[in-house]
Amino acid sequence: MSDLEAFRQETRSWLEANCPPEMRQPVRDEEDVYWGGRKASFKSDAQKAWFEACVAKGYTVPAWPKEYGGAGLSAPQAKVLREEMSRINARPPLSSFGIWMLGPALLHFGTEGQKQRFLNEIARGEIRWCQGYSEPGSGSDLVSLQTFGEDKGDHWVVNGQKIWTSYADHADWIFCLVRTDKENKYQGITFMLYDMASEGVSTKPILLISGNSPFCETFFDDVNVPKSYGEDCPAYVGQVNRGWDVAKYLLGHEREMISGAGGGDRTAAIGAAMLRTTGELDPILRAELAMFDVDALAYTAMGEKFLDEIKVGKAHPAQPNMMKYAGTELNKRRHELMMSAGGSRALEWESEETGGGKPSRNWLRTKANSIEGGTSEVMLNVISKRILDLPGA
Amino acid sequence: MPLYHDEDQAMLADTASQFMAGEGSIQKQLRHWRDRNCKDGFGHGLWEQMAELGFTGILLDEADGGLGMGHVEAGIVLEEIGRNLTPSPFLTTSVLAATALKAGSDDLRQRYLPGIASGKAVYAVAIDEGAKHNPARIKTRAEKSGNGFRLSGQKDFVIHGSSADMLVVAARTSGADDDADGITLFAVPRDAAGMSHDAVRLVDSSMATHTRFDNVELDGDAVIGEVDGGREVLNRVLNAGRIGAAAEGVGVARGAMDMTVTYLKQRKQFGQLIGEFQALQHRAAHLYSEVEIARAVVIKAQQLLDANNGAGSEKAELMVSVAKAKVGRTAGLAVREGVQMHGGIGMTDEYDIGLYMKRDRALQEFLGDANYHANRVAELSGY
Numbered sequence: 001m002s003d004l005e006a007f008r009q010e011t012r013s014w015l016e017a018n019c020p021p022e023m024r025q026p027v028r029d030e031e032d033v034y035w036g037g038r039k040a041s042f043k044s045d046a047q048k049a050w051f052e053a054c055v056a057k058g059y060t061v062p063a064w065p066k067e068y069g070g071a072g073l074s075a076p077q078a079k080v081l082r083e084e085m086s087r088i089n090a091r092p093p094l095s096s097f098g099i100w101m102l103g104p105a106l107l108h109f110g111t112e113g114q115k116q117r118f119l120n121e122i123a124r125g126e127i128r129w130c131q132g133y134s135e136p137g138s139g140s141d142l143v144s145l146q147t148f149g150e151d152k153g154d155h156w157v158v159n160g161q162k163i164w165t166s167y168a169d170h171a172d173w174i175f176c177l178v179r180t181d182k183e184n185k186y187q188g189i190t191f192m193l194y195d196m197a198s199e200g201v202s203t204k205p206i207l208l209i210s211g212n213s214p215f216c217e218t219f220f221d222d223v224n225v226p227k228s229y230g231e232d233c234p235a236y237v238g239q240v241n242r243g244w245d246v247a248k249y250l251l252g253h254e255r256e257m258i259s260g261a262g263g264g265d266r267t268a269a270i271g272a273a274m275l276r277t278t279g280e281l282d283p284i285l286r287a288e289l290a291m292f293d294v295d296a297l298a299y300t301a302m303g304e305k306f307l308d309e310i311k312v313g314k315a316h317p318a319q320p321n322m323m324k325y326a327g328t329e330l331n332k333r334r335h336e337l338m339m340s341a342g343g344s345r346a347l348e349w350e351s352e353e354t355g356g357g358k359p360s361r362n363w364l365r366t367k368a369n370s371i372e373g374g375t376s377e378v379m380l381n382v383i384s385k386r387i388l389d390l391p392g393a
Numbered sequence: 394m395p396l397y398h399d400e401d402q403a404m405l406a407d408t409a410s411q412f413m414a415g416e417g418s419i420q421k422q423l424r425h426w427r428d429r430n431c432k433d434g435f436g437h438g439l440w441e442q443m444a445e446l447g448f449t450g451i452l453l454d455e456a457d458g459g460l461g462m463g464h465v466e467a468g469i470v471l472e473e474i475g476r477n478l479t480p481s482p483f484l485t486t487s488v489l490a491a492t493a494l495k496a497g498s499d500d501l502r503q504r505y506l507p508g509i510a511s512g513k514a515v516y517a518v519a520i521d522e523g524a525k526h527n528p529a530r531i532k533t534r535a536e537k538s539g540n541g542f543r544l545s546g547q548k549d550f551v552i553h554g555s556s557a558d559m560l561v562v563a564a565r566t567s568g569a570d571d572d573a574d575g576i577t578l579f580a581v582p583r584d585a586a587g588m589s590h591d592a593v594r595l596v597d598s599s600m601a602t603h604t605r606f607d608n609v610e611l612d613g614d615a616v617i618g619e620v621d622g623g624r625e626v627l628n629r630v631l632n633a634g635r636i637g638a639a640a641e642g643v644g645v646a647r648g649a650m651d652m653t654v655t656y657l658k659q660r661k662q663f664g665q666l667i668g669e670f671q672a673l674q675h676r677a678a679h680l681y682s683e684v685e686i687a688r689a690v691v692i693k694a695q696q697l698l699d700a701n702n703g704a705g706s707e708k709a710e711l712m713v714s715v716a717k718a719k720v721g722r723t724a725g726l727a728v729r730e731g732v733q734m735h736g737g738i739g740m741t742d743e744y745d746i747g748l749y750m751k752r753d754r755a756l757q758e759f760l761g762d763a764n765y766h767a768n769r770v771a772e773l774s775g776y
Contacts, residue, residue: 275776287764290771291722294763295686297712297770298719301693302686305396314397322682381671383678388654390677392669 007077011084018053022046024089029355033095037128038172051125054093061099061123064107068115069123075311097166098122098129102175104253105191105237105246113232118193130196132162132176132218133247140378142177143185143244147220149178149192156180156192158200158223164372168203168216171196178225181241190236191243194225210364211349211357252320254373268300269293270334274341285340292330292337299330318386325379328369335363394700396692398469405466408446409473416442417479419745426480427598433515433556434600435480443481444512452491452633457502458510459491463699464633468640468691475644476651478745478752480599482515484637485552490516492633493561493578496626497617501580505559517557518630519548519581519604526550526761528563528631530571533606535564535579542566542616544579544587544609550758554602555590558583561630562606566621576624578617585609597751632698632710635717635760639691642720642756646684646727649749653677653731660736673734680730687723690716711773714766721763728753 023046027033031043034051042048054060057071063078064070073081103122106114121127138145147160158178168174173195181188196203200223205213228234238246271289275281281289306323309315338359339346346359354360370376384390398406416422416439426436443449448470453459460466467488474483486509494505494516508514520528533546544564554560560581568575581588587609590602618626654677657668667673694716697709728750732739739746757763 269774271771272775281776286771286776287767289776290767291718293770293774294715294718294722294767297715298686298690301396301712301715302689305689305692308395309397312395312397319685322678322685325678326682326686377675380675380678383681384671384674388674388677388681390654390657390668390674391666392671392674 004076004080008080008084011081014057015084015088015090018050018057019085019088019090020046020049023050023091023093025091026089027091032091034093034125035128035167035170036094036096036098036125037170038126039170040125040128050091051093055124058123060094060125061103061119064103064119064123068107068119070119094125096122096125096128097131097171097175098127101131101250101254102129102193105175105250108249109238109246111232111234113230114234114237117229117233127172128167128170130165130168130171130174130218132165132168132174134164135161136163140375142247143189145177145179145189147176147178148182149180149190149225151180154227156190156225156227158192158194158220158225160220162218162220163206164215165203165218166215168196168218169205174201174218175237177243177247184241186244187241189243189247190240191238191246192225192236193229194223194235198223198225200224208364209367210361212361212365251374252317269296270338274338278341278343281341285337289337289341292333295330296334299326302326316387318382321374321379321382322387324374325370325376325383328366329376331369332366335366339363394696396689396696398465402465402469406469406473409448409470410476412442412446413473413477413479417474417477417481419478419748423478423480423598423748432592432600433553434594434598435482435553435556437515439479440481440515441512443483444510448483449487449512450491450506450510451487453495453506453510457506459506464636464695465692465699467633467637468695471637471640472644472647475641475646475752475756476648478645478648478748482517482553482556484634484641485518485557486514486516488637489518489630489634490559490561492630493518493617493626494580496578496629497580498614500614501617505580508558514558515553515556517551517553517560517602518634519551519554519560519562520627520631520760521550522546522548524549526758526765528627529573531563531565531576532570533562533564535566535577535611537566538610541610541612542577542579544581544606544611546606548604548606549601551590551602551604552599552759554604555592555600560588560604561617563623563627573624575621576627577620578623578626578630579611579615580617581606581609581611581615585611595755597748597755599755628710631760632713635766636691636694636698636713638756638759639687639713639716639720640695642717642724642753643684643688643691645749645753645756646687646720646724649724649727649731649746649753650677650680650684652746652749653680653727653734656735667734676730676734680727683723683726687716687720690719707773711770714761714769714773717761718763718766718770721757721766724753725757725763 034047059071061070062073062081066072099122106118135145149156149158176192178190178192179188180190200221202219203216206215207213226235271293274289306315342359348354349357422436422439447460450459451462451467455461491509522532535542535544562579562581564577565575566577587607589605592600592602595601657673660667694712697712731746732750735746738744
């Protein structure tokens with residue numbers, strides 16, 4: 001038996017012993033997702049047990065090194081774990097922007113002290129992070145951001161406003177792009193880390209067309225941010241004024257993630273499910289569903305190819321932009337078709353039968369897919385410039 | 394298996410790419426034979442050169458003089474054929490007919506396979522009846538006659554029909570026109586009495602025939618596989634041909650896209666390169682994205698077919714149709730955008746982009762267009 005096969009057997013029995021049956025169900029709503037943090041509470045004993053078992057094993061962040069709370073799995077081992085979890089429909093034990101965004105940034109740019117402190121906190125679900133990037137005047141043109149940190153020697157005084165801060169109202173800490181040099185556009189931004197409980201920080205949820213408020217406006221009014229949290233633990237990632245490098249690295253990472261690489265529900269075929277839901281399909285809708293399924297199944301193959309190529313460094317560095325573009329456009333189309341197939345039932349906004357208006361709220365939510373993390377238009381710009389090498393600004 | 398070419402496959406791609414771009418170029422082959430009104434629509438010299446490189450026997454077992462490779466490798470050659478619009482009997486002979494003959498008796502294999510490996514023979518496959526691909530309905534009939542069969546009916550869109558030394562013909566030996574069972578495949582030699590071809594030149598300068606069978610007498614040993622049991626072999630042939638056509642289509646799409654992107658970097662209007670215009674950049678970037686996805690699903694389907702020894706699992710069948718449909722839509726987009734972005738020059742015969750549009754159109758129809766295969770995806774998915 002190969003080592004990997006032995007690992008698979010071991011993982012399978014560990015999951016059998018530690019993943020409660022209730023945690024082997026698809027995620028139905030936001031409450032099924034455990035985000036961790038100071039204010040967190042578990043929805044059920046099963047959720048708690050599953051989370052704690054994973055923390056002990058390092059499986060909230062399986063590919064991170066053991067000393068930072070991970071399990072130190074190699075890439076092939078991590079793939080086996082993903083496959084085995086997906087085989088039994090195991091839910092992610094912990095979801096967080098710490099895992100997806102700050103963690104990778106710290107692993108790449110962080111000091112040893114930062115890694116010891118922040119990565120362990122993230123792995124154990126102790127601190128819930130949010131991301132402060134966009135501002136009212138800086139969306140696609142993020143580098144024009146204005147939130148300013150005035151240098152006061154051992155600390156900065158931060159003033160400004162962020163927008164589209166996901167779950168800022170539930171977050172404990174923020175990783176935030178702050179201008180620290182007004183003369184230098186690209187080399188005048190610092191990637192700061194600070195506590196959302198600091199004086200002068202306030203959040204205001206934004207009501208979206210879906211009726212939900214996953215995003216906030218976040219205001220900084222004379223917020224004192226110390227430059228250091230102790231020995232070898234600066235309050236910024238990378239260097240002062242070089243936060244754009246970190247942000248760019250993370251944007252690539254985010255696009256990769258949003259692109260839905262590795263498949264999953266966002267890109268699955270839907271025709272057969274729509275027939276089951278509706279009993280019959282109008283021939284034109286059937287044709288559209290068939291064309292959609294062709295695109296969805298082809299995109300799933302692309303996701304597989306992309307991951308395979310990334311592993312061996314064969315993928316074009318700008319390829320995540322293509323994946324993000326195609327994946328998010330596909331997901332919007334998917335929900336349009338699901339609304340069509342659902343008919344008047346899918347219009348219900350609050351009914352029990354629709355789980356509180358899931359079809360319509362999800363449909364509206366997908367409209368943000370091609371806006372957040374870089375708009376489709378920006379993705380196309382990047383493909384034009386970096387892959388096709390087309391001329392111009 | 395990872396969804397990219399391994400080292401050997403990458404080497405094959407290099408060889409195929411150099412050969413097709415050189416010997417198989419549009420100037421040397423497609424335009425050359427077209428402008429001479431060649432009755433075959435391709436050059437036999439090139440076909441023999443392809444045999445010397447081992448391409449023609451790529452799917453044949455080594456014992457039969459082939460390379461013993463799979464659909465991924467055949468697809469590598471076809472993608473380069475597509476990029477260079479190289480006219481050749483590769484798809485019909487080395488992919489479709491070879492797949493059929495592999496299911497044949499030792500006698501049939503000994504008679505026909507050496508010609509594939511040596512590039513001396515050209516074989517055609519006669520499946521379609523009518524202007525749209527619909528292999529579920531086969532009306533051409535073969536009645537028992539003595540020790541053999543008597544074949545009657547008409548086949549259409551038989552690529553290379555009048556150039557072929559032998560035609561693989563799907564005929565009905567029992568049952569009703571739409572029955573799944575009752576199909577038999579026959580190897581019909583070119584000199585069979587009662588077979589007549591109405592040869593037509595197609596939009597892409599390739600040659601096809603409407604072929605009539607008027608009481609064509611065939612020996613029992615002309616049967617490929619089992620009498621009445623030909624559907625399974627026919628499905629293999631269709632899978633091989635469809636994924637092959639899809640691979641060629643990816644090549645056509647990439648050829649058209651590359652040519653167009655190059656043009657965007659050369660052509661100036663309003664005092665600037667037209668590739669600086671965002672309206673064109675976004676369309677080119679969208680096209681790139683579609684072509685990448687089409688390529689990925691073609692490799693996926695090729696690997697699924699190869700994993701199953703060409704027998705076709707349910708998943709492989711599904712992905713072959715996904716691939717043919719996706720490539721159909723994508724290559725169509727590539728050639729339409731290509732002609733449009735070239736502007737007036739794209740409408741001229743002198744410029745090659747229009748040749749891509751013509752080849753794409755013919756390839757779309759071959760073994761089922763995007764609509765046919767999207768419908769098949771729906772059926773295979775249960776709706």
